[in-house]
Amino acid sequence: MPGAKPGTWSESYGVDAPEAFMAYHTAKYIGAVAEAAKRAYALPLYANVWPREQPGLLRPGDSSPSGGAVSWLLPQWRALAPAIDVVGVDNYDTNIAPYIEIARAYDIPGNPLFVPETGATMAHARHAFWTLAQPHALGISRFGLSVDSGLKDGRPAEEPIAVDYRLLDGIAPFLLPLRDAGQVRVAIEEDGLANVPGAFDGVDFVARFGEVKDVYGGKRGQGNPDLSGRVIVARAAPDRFLVTGASANVIFAPKLGQPGAIELVTVEEGHFESGRWVRERLLNGDETAFGLVLPPEGRSMMVTVLANR
Numbered sequence: 001m002p003g004a005k006p007g008t009w010s011e012s013y014g015v016d017a018p019e020a021f022m023a024y025h026t027a028k029y030i031g032a033v034a035e036a037a038k039r040a041y042a043l044p045l046y047a048n049v050w051p052r053e054q055p056g057l058l059r060p061g062d063s064s065p066s067g068g069a070v071s072w073l074l075p076q077w078r079a080l081a082p083a084i085d086v087v088g089v090d091n092y093d094t095n096i097a098p099y100i101e102i103a104r105a106y107d108i109p110g111n112p113l114f115v116p117e118t119g120a121t122m123a124h125a126r127h128a129f130w131t132l133a134q135p136h137a138l139g140i141s142r143f144g145l146s147v148d149s150g151l152k153d154g155r156p157a158e159e160p161i162a163v164d165y166r167l168l169d170g171i172a173p174f175l176l177p178l179r180d181a182g183q184v185r186v187a188i189e190e191d192g193l194a195n196v197p198g199a200f201d202g203v204d205f206v207a208r209f210g211e212v213k214d215v216y217g218g219k220r221g222q223g224n225p226d227l228s229g230r231v232i233v234a235r236a237a238p239d240r241f242l243v244t245g246a247s248a249n250v251i252f253a254p255k256l257g258q259p260g261a262i263e264l265v266t267v268e269e270g271h272f273e274s275g276r277w278v279r280e281r282l283l284n285g286d287e288t289a290f291g292l293v294l295p296p297e298g299r300s301m302m303v304t305v306l307a308n309r
Contacts, residue, residue, distance in 0.1 A: 001024050002076050018066065019067065020076075022067030023068070023073045027069070027080035030047060030084065031081030031084065034083035037083075046084065046085060046086045047069060047081070047088070048087075049069040049089055049090065049106075051091065052064040052071065078111060086111055088114035089114075090118070091131075092119045094119070096188070103115070103131060107136075112136045113131065113134055113138065114137070118140055120161055122226055125161040125163065126188040126229075128161055129186055129230040129231070129232055133186035135179060135182070163297065167244050167245070169271075170274055171244070171275070172275065174242070174272060175234055178235065178236060179234070183234060184233070184234045185199070185234075186231065187245075188230045189228065192223075194220070195209070196209075196231075203255070204252070205251065205252045205253070206250070206251055206253075207221075207233075208249045208251070209227075209228075209229030209247060209248055210225075221248075226247075229245070229248045230245050230246055231248045231294065236302075239304055239305050240303070242277075242300065243301045244301070245299075246298040247296045249293050260307060260308045261308050262307060263305065263308045264288055265306050266304045267301055267302075268280075268281070268283070268302045269281050270302060283301075
């Protein structure tokens with residue numbers, strides 16, 4: 001077993017020996033099947049894992065099946081099954097802190113982040129935005145796609161994560177090079193966190209969630225009842241930004257200490273087709289004077305700014 005000390009399984013792994021033993025033989029078997037499959041079809045292959053980091057007793061056979069590529073055994077799995085191109089983590093956690101902890105355990109050199117299974121709640125929709133904004137992440141998939149999730153106004157209701165997919169449809173050729181170059185920021189709403197800042201060289205922004213009120217501390221979002229706010233901001237050029245998301249209000253500002261303001265030169269609403277921006281309409285000053293509004297059904301904007309000093 002890679003990384004094991006000389007001796008018996010128990011001498012090497014102590015109380016974790018049964019899980020390590022199961023992982024060794026499971027990974028060897030899966031690796032052999034994957035190697036044979038690649039000889040027939042040269043396709044990329046992935047394995048998904050039920051993570052061990054679940055609420056309750058963190059024990060194999062209890063919080064997760066024994067033998068999978070849980071995070072502490074991921075290096076061994078990668079070494080024993082090299083024909084598997086990526087080990088993806090099923091991540092259903094609705095709390096952002098453990099969700100990120102689980103995701104980052106699988107976002108390691110040689111194994112980019114991929115979430116082949118997640119849920120359908122609003123929390124999962126927010127976390128999908130976070131996942132796709134991470135450098136070199138491969139993607140995220142809602143488990144058990146259905147035709148509809150009930151009716152709204154007599155029509156099939158759109159699931160929260162479906163809004164993400166619709167907004168980001170066709171965007172990958174444009175967004176991913178910017179993301180991997182460090183030019184993408186993400187802001188998601190959480191309970192008690194309704195104003196999330198972000199920063200680029202020379203430009204700051206804040207995503208405000210819920211109704212914006214002028215209170216102590218300035219004009220601040222008061223939060224959405226369903227915690228639905230999520231925003232991706234990508235810098236395509238020094239003066240040009242893509243803003244996409246839902247249930248949010250975004251404003252730009254100069255860096256602290258810099259004089260003047262960030263003026264909005266043009267704000268285009270539109271969508272992407274095969275990575276190409278398609279403008280649907282040009283917004284005027286009355287539509288942008290109080291922030292860039294992203295409604296619950298989602299919106300994408302291409303924004304040109306000018307630093308007015």
